[in-house]
Amino acid sequence: MISKLIEKIRKTGAPICVGLDPNLSFVPEEIQKKAFEEFGETPEGAAEAIWQFNRAIVDTTYDLIPAVKPQIAMYEQFGIPGLMAFKKTVDYCHEKGLLVIGDIKRGDIGNTSASYAKAHIGHIKIGSKSYAPFDEDFCTVNPYLGSDGVKPFADVCSEEDRGIFVLVKTSNASSGEFQDREIDGRPLYEWVAEKVNEWGASSMDGEYSNVGCVVGATYPEMGAALRKLMPKAFILVPGYGAQGGKAEDLVNFFNPDGLGAIVNNSRGVIAAYTKDAYKDKFDAAHFADASRQAVIDMIEDLRSHGAGVPQ
Amino acid sequence: MISKLIEKIRKTGAPICVGLDPNLSFVPEEIQKKAFEEFGETPEGAAEAIWQFNRAIVDTTYDLIPAVKPQIAMYEQFGIPGLMAFKKTVDYCHEKGLLVIGDIKRGDIGNTSASYAKAHIGHIKIGSKSYAPFDEDFCTVNPYLGSDGVKPFADVCSEEDRGIFVLVKTSNASSGEFQDREIDGRPLYEWVAEKVNEWGASSMDGEYSNVGCVVGATYPEMGAALRKLMPKAFILVPGYGAQGGKAEDLVNFFNPDGLGAIVNNSRGVIAAYTKDAYKDKFDAAHFADASRQAVIDMIEDLRSHGAGVPQ
Numbered sequence: 001m002i003s004k005l006i007e008k009i010r011k012t013g014a015p016i017c018v019g020l021d022p023n024l025s026f027v028p029e030e031i032q033k034k035a036f037e038e039f040g041e042t043p044e045g046a047a048e049a050i051w052q053f054n055r056a057i058v059d060t061t062y063d064l065i066p067a068v069k070p071q072i073a074m075y076e077q078f079g080i081p082g083l084m085a086f087k088k089t090v091d092y093c094h095e096k097g098l099l100v101i102g103d104i105k106r107g108d109i110g111n112t113s114a115s116y117a118k119a120h121i122g123h124i125k126i127g128s129k130s131y132a133p134f135d136e137d138f139c140t141v142n143p144y145l146g147s148d149g150v151k152p153f154a155d156v157c158s159e160e161d162r163g164i165f166v167l168v169k170t171s172n173a174s175s176g177e178f179q180d181r182e183i184d185g186r187p188l189y190e191w192v193a194e195k196v197n198e199w200g201a202s203s204m205d206g207e208y209s210n211v212g213c214v215v216g217a218t219y220p221e222m223g224a225a226l227r228k229l230m231p232k233a234f235i236l237v238p239g240y241g242a243q244g245g246k247a248e249d250l251v252n253f254f255n256p257d258g259l260g261a262i263v264n265n266s267r268g269v270i271a272a273y274t275k276d277a278y279k280d281k282f283d284a285a286h287f288a289d290a291s292r293q294a295v296i297d298m299i300e301d302l303r304s305h306g307a308g309v310p311q
Numbered sequence: 312m313i314s315k316l317i318e319k320i321r322k323t324g325a326p327i328c329v330g331l332d333p334n335l336s337f338v339p340e341e342i343q344k345k346a347f348e349e350f351g352e353t354p355e356g357a358a359e360a361i362w363q364f365n366r367a368i369v370d371t372t373y374d375l376i377p378a379v380k381p382q383i384a385m386y387e388q389f390g391i392p393g394l395m396a397f398k399k400t401v402d403y404c405h406e407k408g409l410l411v412i413g414d415i416k417r418g419d420i421g422n423t424s425a426s427y428a429k430a431h432i433g434h435i436k437i438g439s440k441s442y443a444p445f446d447e448d449f450c451t452v453n454p455y456l457g458s459d460g461v462k463p464f465a466d467v468c469s470e471e472d473r474g475i476f477v478l479v480k481t482s483n484a485s486s487g488e489f490q491d492r493e494i495d496g497r498p499l500y501e502w503v504a505e506k507v508n509e510w511g512a513s514s515m516d517g518e519y520s521n522v523g524c525v526v527g528a529t530y531p532e533m534g535a536a537l538r539k540l541m542p543k544a545f546i547l548v549p550g551y552g553a554q555g556g557k558a559e560d561l562v563n564f565f566n567p568d569g570l571g572a573i574v575n576n577s578r579g580v581i582a583a584y585t586k587d588a589y590k591d592k593f594d595a596a597h598f599a600d601a602s603r604q605a606v607i608d609m610i611e612d613l614r615s616h617g618a619g620v621p622q
Contacts, residue, residue, distance in 0.1 A: 023422065024437070032438075041438030073419055077426040077435050079444030080398065084391055105419055107453060108384055109483040111334065115388040124388050126335070127343075127352030133390030142418060144455040145481050146488035170456050172420040177457035177506065178499065183492040188499070191489065 001137055001163040002234055003206040005099055006259060006310075008066030014299045015254070015308030017101060018061055018291075019238075019266025020089060021071040022050035026271040028284035047081035050074070054089045056288040057270055058096055064295050067099040067137075069236075069264050090136055099137045101236065105167065107142030113152035121153070121162035138163040140214060140236070143192050150199050157210040158203045163234075164211055166199070168192050168226060171216025171239030189222065193229045200233055208234050208260070215253065217245025217263065224252035227260065235261040240298075241268035250307035258310040263302065269294045312448055312474040313545055314517040316410055317570060317621075319377030325610045326565070326619035328412060329372055329602075330549075330577025331400060332382040333361035337582040339595040358392035361385070365400045367599040368581055369407055375606050378410040378448075380547075380575050401447055410448045412547065416478065418453030424463035432464070432473035449474040451525060451547070454503050461510050468521040469514045474545075475522055477510070479503050479537060482527025482550030500533065504540045511544055519545050519571070526564065528556025528574065535563035538571065546572040551609075552579035561618035569621040574613065580605045 009015050024032070024046055032049045039045035058068070075086035090100050106116040118124045120139045123132050141153050141164045153164045169179055169189040179189045193213065200211030212234035215223050227235065235253050239245040240263050253261040272278045272294035273287040282290035302308050320326050335343070335357055343360045350356035369379070386397035401411050417427040429435045431450045434443050452464050452475045464475045480490055480500040490500045504524065511522030523545035526534050538546065546564050550556040551574050564572035583589045583605035584598040593601035613619050 021423070036438055041440045043435075043437065043442055043444065046435075046437045071419075071423060073417070073423045073426040073430070077430040077444065078437075079430065079442070080391060080395055082430075082444070083394060087391065105417070105453075106384070108382075108416055109481065112332070112382060112384045115384040119384070119388040119390065119393075124354075124357075126354065126357045126389075127347055129352040131354055131390070133354065133388065133393070142416075142453050142455055144453055144478060144489060145483060146485035146490070148483040148485040167455060170420065172456060172459040174457035174459040178455060178502065179457070181494040181499065181502065183494055183499075188489065188492065188494075191492065195488065 001157070001161050001205060002208045002210050002212065005066060005163070005234070005262065006206070006208065008099060009259070009262065010310050012064060012066050014065050015261060015302065016065060016263050016265060016298055017067040017069045018057070018065055018269045018295065019069045019071060019264050020054050020057070020270065021074045021266045022053050022270065023074060024049065026267070026274070027053045028287050030284065043078040043081040046078045047085040051085040051088055055092060057291045058093055058098070060288040060292040061269070061295050062096040062098055064292070064299065065098065067101055067262065068093050069101040069103050071103040071266070087134055090134060101165070102134065102136035102139040104139045105142050106139070107145055107149045109145050109148040110152065113149050114156070117153045117156035121164070122156040122160045138165060140165045140167065142167050143195065147195065147199070154199045154203055154211050161205070162210065165214050165236040166192070166196050166211065168196060168213040169215045169219055169222050171218045171243050171245070175216065189226070190229060193226050196230055196233050204232070208232055212236060214238065217250060218243055220249035220252045227253055227255065231255065237261050237263045241265050247301040247305040247307055250302060251305060254308050258308060261308060263308070265298055268298070312468070312472050312516060313519045313521050313523065316377060316545070316573065317517070317519065319410060320570070320573065321621050323375060323377050325376050326572060326613065327376060327574050327576060327609055328378040328380045329368070329376055329580045329606065330380045330382060330575045331365050331368070331581065332385045332577040333364050333581065334385060335360065337578070337585070338364045339598050341595065354389040354392040357389045358396040362396040362399055366403060368602045369404055369409070371599040371603040372580070372606050373407040373409055375603070375610065376409070378412055378573065379404050380412040380414050382414040382577070398445055401445060412476070413445065413447035413450040415450050416453050417450070418456055418460045420456050420459040421463065424460050425467070428464045428467040432475070433467040433471045449476060451476045451478065453478050454506065458506065458510070465510045465514055465522050472516070473521065476525045476547040477503070477507050477522065479507060479524040480526045480530055480533050482529045482554050482556070486527065500537070501540060504537050507541055507544050515543070519543055523547060525549065528561060529554055531560035531563045538564055538566065542566065548572050548574045552576050558612040558616040558618055561613060562616060565619050569619060572619060574619070576609055579609070
């Protein structure tokens with residue numbers, strides 16, 4: 001699956017993904033109103049609002065980007081109707097030719113991890129039939145439980161040609177509380193990185209492995225070290241924009257081949273119409289056009305800093 | 312919420328919960344057949360089978376136990392219909408007076424963690440209305456992302472009188488890969504335990520905090536040390552039975568007051584009718600009676616070893 005992502009990155013020239021994290025407060029009043037008129041102030045109404053919001057953003061950005069990254073918590077918070085909107089979003093993105101990275105941060109052990117993997121990036125057998133319940137192309141995985149937790153996901157990657165991104169060094173302020181602590185002279189995140197190499201070795205797909213990792217844009221020096229430590233792992237990079245990650249820092253996350261990372265932007269794209277840079281030019285009715293402009297600007301920002309220009 | 316759990320433990324004399332992890336292979340042929348006849352070999356059919364299976368087990372055990380612990384991955388693997396069966400199970404257990412510990416192992420940062428917390432143990436506001444999407448009483452949380460990840464859950468515990476169990480030392484064989492690594496002379500899990508105390512301090516509910524932790528029965532010596540390190544945290548203890556944890560080891564997880572831990576049993580109860588100890592006495596048609604007997608035997612096993620006898 002990672003080779004498909006690389007192909008799409010080469011085609012679009014955009015090593016980025018749009019984070020479809022539709023906090024209801026980002027959804028323009030008019031869309032919310034229409035959804036609530038139809039379904040009431042209910043989870044169904046909220047789910048309809050975020051689905052309409054997502055669809056408009058996908059429609060104005062799909063030709064520019066290789067992938068999207070829906071954050072499942074933003075859907076799960078609306079219960080079953082929310083998760084139905086998640087699935088509808090995944091399917092719609094596939095129709096539009098986009099790859100989907102499910103930001104689910106699941107992680108358990110053995111058979112339980114295997115169940116999550118089947119649910120999100122694999123197939124589940126029911127009697128003589130087989131189903132792909134959520135059908136993402138990639139998902140994010142939490143490594144705290146060790147190999148018992150991650151290997152069942154990696155196995156599904158090999159069997160079904162899908163991919164995962166294992167949390168190594170997250171973008172948040174308190175990520176260092178445990179991740180940065182030193183163990184035998186090296187931070188925990190480097191020990192996790194070593195395991196990412198191990199888990200990924202049996203799921204190579206061309207030059208890169210289907211087992212990638214997550215390293216926050218907010219920690220560029222650690223990013224540079226981790227880039228070297230995991231040469232075959234694609235890095236999913238959150239934290240650009242709203243969280244403080246800058247284009248000049250992103251260079252660190254790419255390999256000399258100009259590949260090896262995909263940078264996420266959520267709020268900066270989907271809520272662009274509320275930001276200083278765009279709100280004078282785009283009103284709420286044109287929120288999706290603002291998102292398109294924000295994607296164009298982000299691609300240019302990365303390119304002008306030489307971050308992620310494939311050879 | 313932890314005081315409600317303690318009240319129920321005192322009333323039943325059973326510091327245990329039944330893990331409703333309905334792997335389809337545990338569900339008797341007859342129940343699967345009926346469900347597939349009605350709904351086909353579909354996710355809807357699988358969801359119906361696990362729901363009927365759960366209901367029968369709850370019906371034969373609810374008067375003996377304080378709580379159940381459904382593992383959401385076993386439902387999520389069947390997509391939307393599976394998650395509907397999860398919600399139906401939660402609601403049915405509440406009707407029967409049981410507390411529900413959602414084993415969801417979620418964890419993200421900030422607003423995203425808050426969304427998970429609202430989805431599972433809190434309420435979400437939609438316009439002027441408020442909803443409890445999954446409505447568990449407790450849920451499990453992964454700490455790898457640090458305070459940014461866990462505090463939003465702890466805040467919801469305080470605001471809504473619910474509880475969480477933070478993964479500290481998990482029961483699986485490879486849990487030591489990261490959790491046992493030494494940092495300044497102490498294993499990582501102890502550093503996480505220190506944080507559990509910190510996160511829980513502002514959510515006290517009587518003698519114990521609404522912020523508890525997970526420590527596997529398979530590591531009794533670490534359990535003893537962690538018990539002392541987190542005197543106010545209730546410990547959710549997986550790993551009894553199938554995974555190798557023994558009653559004599561469980562003593563370590565309780566405080567001198569006979570409280571402070573709740574021991575989970577999944578397969579040993581819900582698939583009891585397939586085990587050597589029960590299969591001669593109970594056939595597949597009486598699987599739920601076997602589950603009841605397994606619960607009675609487990610309570611006796613703990614009691615005879617002096618594990619969890621409240622004063």
